[in-house]
Amino acid sequence: MSIQVAYVSGFGRSGSTIVEGLLQSRYAASGLGEVFFLWERGVLRNELCGCGLRFRQCPFWSDVLKDGFGRLTEFDAAIYDLEFKKARGRRPKMASLARVEPPTELFSDVAGALYGAISRRLDGEVLIDSSKYPLYGAWLTQTPGIDVSVLHLFRDPRAVAHSWSQLKRRPESVGDEEYMSTSRSALTSVWRWKWFNHWSDELRESFDLPGALVSYEAFCDDPETHLRAIAAALSLKPRTTPKGEWHSVSGNPMRFSSDKLEVRKDEKWREDMAPGSQAVTRMLCGSQHRKLRRGAAAFLQTASA
């Protein structure tokens, strides 16, 4: 049986952790956080899993790695990490991601073994991977044995730019205090917002994948309708057994308190962000954002019909 992956694509700080958490609480799907970072932040740095244990001590991930890779050395993990990162580094020049360089053989072997072992450990449930990099999603799509559907999640570019400018501690990092990455200027975030959202849209188009296009703000206004629409588009079945612990690799700190998931639009940027930055962001992203919102409204209408 093929491995089912619901891939969350988009730019960071767009609400993927809360959406992943709510989906898995209602549907037969398991949130994994950002699998892209499994080798670096999980195996090599031994950061905290969402269950609260260090990654290499977490029974879930220990089983997965043993099943998929047998005796895994740090050297192997470092090689696999580099291979996964190659998927992020490709800069597409063509309009279609389907024409960008295909995955390397090693990537396909490693991803096949990893997602296969996760899927077996979760009895074939759909795997929600919030890695978000569209090009990594494109490589997963082309990996034999993996069936990908895409949830493209986007948020107001001003909210995202503001969030990227804030210093947020990463509680999963052990040892020295470490902070979630921040962007030096709103402009950097703006360009990255445009890039990630453009290629996330292309990911669904290029490979003709089943998928959902969701605005985080609209999701916050009506989470129930959105969850049902996403589940229908991604073929998620209602959950019949309670969801166990959330073994997520990396993501927003709220994954450590999965019993207290709270949908919050967080519009602090309206007060905190300089009016000039807001205006420039709106000017540069306005038409793309409007197009995404129109697409998301059309998706909701079709999926809820």
Ligand SMILES: [Zn+2]
């Ligand atoms: Zn765990």
